[in-house]
Amino acid sequence: MLIKKPSDVLSSEITSKSVYLARREFLRAAGITTAATLAGITGAFDAVQNVQAAGEKLVTKFKIVTTDDRISPLKDISTYNNYYEFGSEKSDPAKNAGGFKIAPWSVAVEGLCNKPGTYTLEDILKPHPLEERVYRMRCVEAWSMVIPWDGFPLRDLLNRFEPQGTAKFVEFTTVWRPTEMPGQKVTFPKPILPWPYREGLRMDEAMHPLTIIAVGMWGETLMNQNGAPLRLVVPWKYGFKGIKSIVKIRFVDKQPSTTWVEAYPGYYGFYANVNPTVDHPQWTQSRERRLGDLRERPTLMFNGYGDAVASMYDGFDLKKNF
Numbered sequence: 001m002l003i004k005k006p007s008d009v010l011s012s013e014i015t016s017k018s019v020y021l022a023r024r025e026f027l028r029a030a031g032i033t034t035a036a037t038l039a040g041i042t043g044a045f046d047a048v049q050n051v052q053a054a055g056e057k058l059v060t061k062f063k064i065v066t067t068d069d070r071i072s073p074l075k076d077i078s079t080y081n082n083y084y085e086f087g088s089e090k091s092d093p094a095k096n097a098g099g100f101k102i103a104p105w106s107v108a109v110e111g112l113c114n115k116p117g118t119y120t121l122e123d124i125l126k127p128h129p130l131e132e133r134v135y136r137m138r139c140v141e142a143w144s145m146v147i148p149w150d151g152f153p154l155r156d157l158l159n160r161f162e163p164q165g166t167a168k169f170v171e172f173t174t175v176w177r178p179t180e181m182p183g184q185k186v187t188f189p190k191p192i193l194p195w196p197y198r199e200g201l202r203m204d205e206a207m208h209p210l211t212i213i214a215v216g217m218w219g220e221t222l223m224n225q226n227g228a229p230l231r232l233v234v235p236w237k238y239g240f241k242g243i244k245s246i247v248k249i250r251f252v253d254k255q256p257s258t259t260w261v262e263a264y265p266g267y268y269g270f271y272a273n274v275n276p277t278v279d280h281p282q283w284t285q286s287r288e289r290r291l292g293d294l295r296e297r298p299t300l301m302f303n304g305y306g307d308a309v310a311s312m313y314d315g316f317d318l319k320k321n322f
């Protein structure tokens with residue numbers, strides 16, 4: 001069984017939950033050394049020492065755990081990032097995203113739907129009860145992580161805009177704001193990526209219950225480096241599909257052009273399903289290392305979510321459509 005109900009509490013989940021609670025304790029203690037309370041949870045302790053607690057607390061209605069694997073340290077998932085608008089080094093987003101303004105925020109909804117318009121973040125959040133979802137994620141560059149995201153199914157949001165039958169794909173766009181995003185100011189010898197960052201999903205992928213809009217992680221609103229105020233999370237695909245800081249959602253009838261495919265066709269495909277049998281030209285995709293636990297492990301087809309998603313690709317050549 002892939003998706004576990006909140007009542008099916010795993011032992012690994014108990015561990016992560018207590019780590020999480022201990023972190024809260026620690027935040028409350030605000031700098032007071034409580035080594036005894038924190039014994040055995042050094043990972044979390046390190047994490048809080050090094051990461052600012054900028055987020056607002058989030059209340060989640062229920063919890064879905066999709067992996068028994070241990071949650072990655074918060075320090076790693078908030079300081080080892082890809083967010084090229086803030087620079088191309090893994091450490092750049094945490095360093096450079098501090099001044100990025102995420103309020104006010106709105107999302108333009110366009111294209112083949114009955115309710116296009118501009119929706120504020122508050123509009124978007126209001127009717128959606130948040131869930132905590134523990135997902136295994138995989139970046140294209142052979143590293144993975146396990147993250148407790150807070151969010152809601154993308155399909156609940158898309159359905160509100162009443163997509164039309166002719167809508168076959170959804171295109172997402174990140175904000176263009178070079179004054180706050182130093183990576184977007186780079187022009188020599190050429191821009192880091194063709195901006196603004198764009199991604200897309202086929203309609204059935206977008207409507208799949210595993211696909212979520214995340215607005216937080218670890219029970220707090222997202223840090224800027226992780227894509228505040230809202231980003232996509234698609235756990236069976238490579239990390240670059242998880243577009244951050246979304247400002248536009250567009251329903252279209254044809255497969256949209258996307259940033260990485262435009263920049264490096266042949267290296268990155270539109271589908272980007274995690275697939276250990278299709279390598280990136282510069283590295284193997286058959287093995288990976290987990291942030292915070294650097295042992296090599298085999299990469300799983302669809303990142304381990306095949307039971308839930310493989311049927312969407314029946315009769316589809318996953319080597320050609322990589």
Ligand SMILES: Nc1nc2c(c(=O)[nH]1)N[C@H]1C(S)=C(S)[C@@H](COP(=O)(O)O)O[C@H]1N2
Pocket residue numbers: 077080081082083084085138139140174197225226227238239240241242243244245
């Ligand atoms: N707007 C935007 N979204 C982005 C990226 C980016 O550079 N810009 N990088 C992608 C890549 S390559 C990865 S692996 C994930 C990393 O997400 P994380 O930093 O939260 O782990 O974000 C994706 N979303």
Ligand SMILES: [Mo]
Pocket residue numbers: 082139140141238239240
């Ligand atoms: Mo990535």
